[in-house]
Amino acid sequence: MSNQKQFNVAVVGATGAVGEQILKLLEQRKFPIRNLKLLSSARSAGKTVMFNGVEHTIEEAKQESFEGVDFALFSAGGDVSRALAPAAVERGAVCIDNTSAYRMDPNTPLIVPEVNADVIKEHKGIIANPNCSTIQMVAALKPLYDRYGISRIIVSTYQAVSGAGSSAINEMLRQTKEVLEGREVEADxxxxxxxxxxxxxxxxxxxxxxxxxxxxxxxxxIKMIQETRKIMGDDDLQVTATCVRIPVVYGHSESVYVELKQDFDINEVRQLLNDAxxxxxxxxxxxxxxxxxxxAAGKLDxxxxxxxxxxxxxxxLNMWIVSDNLLKGAAWNAVQIAEHLASERQE
Amino acid sequence: MSNQKQFNVAVVGATGAVGEQILKLLEQRKFPIRNLKLLSSARSAGKTVMFNGVEHTIEEAKQESFEGVDFALFSAGGDVSRALAPAAVERGAVCIDNTSAYRMDPNTPLIVPEVNADVIKEHKGIIANPNCSTIQMVAALKPLYDRYGISRIIVSTYQAVSGAGSSAINEMLRQTKEVLEGREVEADxxxxxxxxxxxxxxxxxxxxxxxxxxxxxxxxxIKMIQETRKIMGDDDLQVTATCVRIPVVYGHSESVYVELKQDFDINEVRQLLNDAxxxxxxxxxxxxxxxxxxxAAGKLDxxxxxxxxxxxxxxxLNMWIVSDNLLKGAAWNAVQIAEHLASERQE
Structure with a gap:
């Protein structure tokens, strides 16, 4: 792989919970990076981060930051994506956006590689990474959808606090101590x-x-409902969701009821899931x-x-679906999309 | 009420999590007690408990213990109920059983007073108290069942550890400290x-x-599925349940999807619930x-x-139903049944 093409990569929101995981995965997966640019708000600019043993200084994200960038991974909130992704696209970058800013935009493919990698190529500069709770559900349901068809999904979630960022993790741990010590609990x-x-x-x-x-x-x-229909490419798919936060640090769990379009053998269902x-x-x-x-915490599947x-x-049928919300639910799905883009350009 | 009839009451499992709540409620509700007998396994016999300012010594539960007892409230596990409830009935006691021992017995009414108090009188000595997660669901769904009919219920639960007893609460609190202190977590x-x-x-x-x-x-x-059908008295009612334990001390939460038999107005649904x-x-x-x-913890509703x-x-429609699993889910429902029995005998 010594003569493989290398790319200029920008990570926007490099100091956030998802940004950190993206950097870890780019390193672990040996993503073919020529130049890595770490971007953030003015507040975090100037901080340094180690990547592949080299210290990188975080710069404030501006429109000009994307000059010469091949792939830009955004996870700094919807406002930042809306403000900067179009400018990055103008400069030739392909943006993988982890926020909800472009997910339901009809011109933006919404991608879970195991489900709809085939539509990545339809992008016009921006590819959206779905909501964490959606990703794990559609990845698990895809083999059943292909084999039997799905008419209805009713899901109740058990979501980890890390989905609301590091400050929510800290709040939960602090409140836990307050309860254990019999002190008054503060919620901010x-x-x-x-x-x-x-x-x-x-x-x-x-x-x-x-x-x-x-x-x-x-x-x-609503994200789970609409995104599931868009990713599956099925406007007839009926989805209902109840989303609940519980005191778990990493890993979303989901209780999922599914109505298929044809009769099924439950052992075949298990086999399909096993092979997916x-x-x-x-x-x-x-x-x-x-x-x-x-x-599931810390694992990619x-x-x-x-x-x-x-x-x-x-x-x-009923099933229980669990995944690390920061990995497959965010960073890993984004890096998978980047790997698809990179491998297309190798050809 | 000075000339109201008074009753001899036995509480079996008086030192357990539910037994303690039963005693507290009998006291708070000023249940008309002539003589209170506190019973338990040999292990807890000899312990003392305060009730209405008087010290009561716990005796080992035996068949003879129920001589002269009017109402016996059992919450000491299914085996104890199976061993002793028939002997109590022989001696003239009416048993309110909080275990699963008799719930699906066709000769035993399964009662949530707000739903089917009318079948209490069909008892042959034993009245069963339903499973905690069932009670709160049917209490909330009853007004909708009566007004519109219900064809399907799909429920996912978020259940507190107190449902597994005091030792489970202690285990969760100990594990929580182990996690916070970075120690290895033991599960017993x-x-x-x-x-x-x-x-x-x-x-x-x-x-x-x-x-x-x-x-x-x-x-x-299975308890949620079968008991709901029995309490509603409806063999056509389709119920699916996924029951999940989460790190909460008191209070079961439920995400409930319901299909009615007729069209509805959502504000009328809210009004019916408000009035129930x-x-x-x-x-x-x-x-x-x-x-x-x-x-909800500590409250009766x-x-x-x-x-x-x-x-x-x-x-x-979808809804979120929460109740204290030790109160309406167990002790309070049992005491409500006892109050019904007592008020019938006042007449």
Missing amino acids: ILPVSSLPVKHQIAFNAVPQIDKFQDNGFTYEE PGVTLQDDIGTQTYPLATD VFVGRVRRDLYHPLA | ILPVSSLPVKHQIAFNAVPQIDKFQDNGFTYEE PGVTLQDDIGTQTYPLATD VFVGRVRRDLYHPLA
Whole structure:
């Protein structure tokens, strides 16, 4: 691989929870980087980060920063992506955007490589990385969708606080100590830092992630619904979601009910999941084996278990889907997309 | 009320998590007690407990213990109920059994007073108290069942560790400290103390409560499915459940999807819930108001929020149901049944 093409890569939001994981993965995967540019808000500019044993200084992200950049990975919030991604595209960069800014834009492909890598090439400069809870669900459901068709999905999530950033992790750990020590619990960040009301997350289950829409669903739930339909390319797919934050640090879990379009054999379903790329089946009730957030944390795959036939609906089944929300749910999916782009350009 | 009839009451399992709550409620509710007998296993016999300012000594539960008892409240495990409830009935006691021993027995009414108090009188000496996660769900769904009919329920639970007893609470708190201090986490009790494999519950979500059946469902899930059908008295009602333990001390939360038999107005649904006995509606997205386990802990009601119309199925809606699993989910429901029995005998 010594004569492989190398690329100029920019990481925007390099000091965030997802940005850190992106850098770790680019290093581990030996992504063919000629020049790495680490970008952030003015606040973090000047900090240094080690990459491949070399100290890199973080620069403030500006339009000009993207001059000569081949691939730009954005995870600094929707406003930053909206402000800078078009300028990066103008300068010839392909942007992989981890925010919700462009996900539902009809001109922007929304990609989970195991599901719809074939539409990456339709991009016009920006490729969107889906919401964390969507990614793991569609990766696990894709083999069933291809084999049987899917008519309905009803999902309830058990989401880790790391999805709300490092400050939410710190808040949960601090609140946990406050409860253990019998002190008053303070809530400053969750459920939504920009909204007035805060709720304790330690030893609790909070059924709000992101703001509410008028229809009573949260944006997190709407993201799961709309993004799943877009990624599957299926406007007839009926999806319902209830998104809940629980006191877990890393790893989103999902209780998923699925109605297929044809009858199925439950052992064939397990076999399909077992053979699916990026999916690990952990499903043995005899040994109490099923996916757990604490096991999935730090791993790249989507883990599936508790696969069982519904007792009443002849075409329905239930399953439990777990993945590290910062890895497959964010950084790893983005790096996978970058690897697809890089390998296309090698040809 | 000075000339009201008084009763001889026995509490079996008086030192357990539920037994303690039963005693507290009998006291708070000024239940008309002539004589209170506290019973337990040989292990706890001899301990003393205060009730209404008087010290009571706990005796070992034997068949003869129930001589002269009017009402016996059992919460000492299924084996104890199976061994002693028939002997108590022979001696003229009416047993309110909080274990799963008699719940599905066709001769035993399974009671949630707000739902089916009318069948209490059909008892033949034993009345069963349903599973905690079932009670709060049927209490909240009853007004919708009566008004519209219900065809399907799909529920995912977020259950507190107190449902597995005081030792499970202690295990979770100990594991939490172990994680915070960076020590190795030991798991001895959860998910099921009698099974060989244990999993960490601190900062985790464990999709197993009780043992597995061959069909892939856990007994907890089967309890929710079967008990809901029995309490509603509806063999056509389709129920699916996924039961998950999360690191919460008190209060079960449930994400519930419901398909009604007729079209509905969502504001009428809210009004019905608001007016339902034993149900408190907490549903205002403008003020981020919805039920939370930490708020429900210590309260008697079932709390309902996140009520919203499904985006695709014209007869479906979603809701979030929370209640204290030791109170309405166990002790309070049992004491409510005892109050019904007592008030019948006043007449």
